[in-house]
Amino acid sequence: MAVNCFQCQYFFVTWDPKSPRGCKAYGFKTRELPSIVVKRSSGMECMKYEPKKGAVKR
Template sequence: MAVNCFQCQYFFVTWDPKNPRGCKAYGFKTRELPSIVVRKSSGMECLKFEPKKGGS
């Protein structure tokens, strides 16, 4: 199953137009979704995925 970065607590949006998405767990910014970069680099799905904490 593919990881959805938008549902991960480590995903963030940057102000950098060249690299608008980032991952706090791995510490990088990218144009693509971070989970795609992780899969391309390692051949594995992201192992740092943590669902966002739901607020009431």
């Protein structure tokens, strides 16, 4: 099952229109979801995923 970055405490939205999404755990910004970049570059699911505190799991 793919990691949902929108429910991760390390996910953030940037003001940069070329890289509107970012990951604080890995320290990068990207156009795609960070979990997709991590999967493509490492071949593994994101290992730093931490659910947001108080997030409702759907």
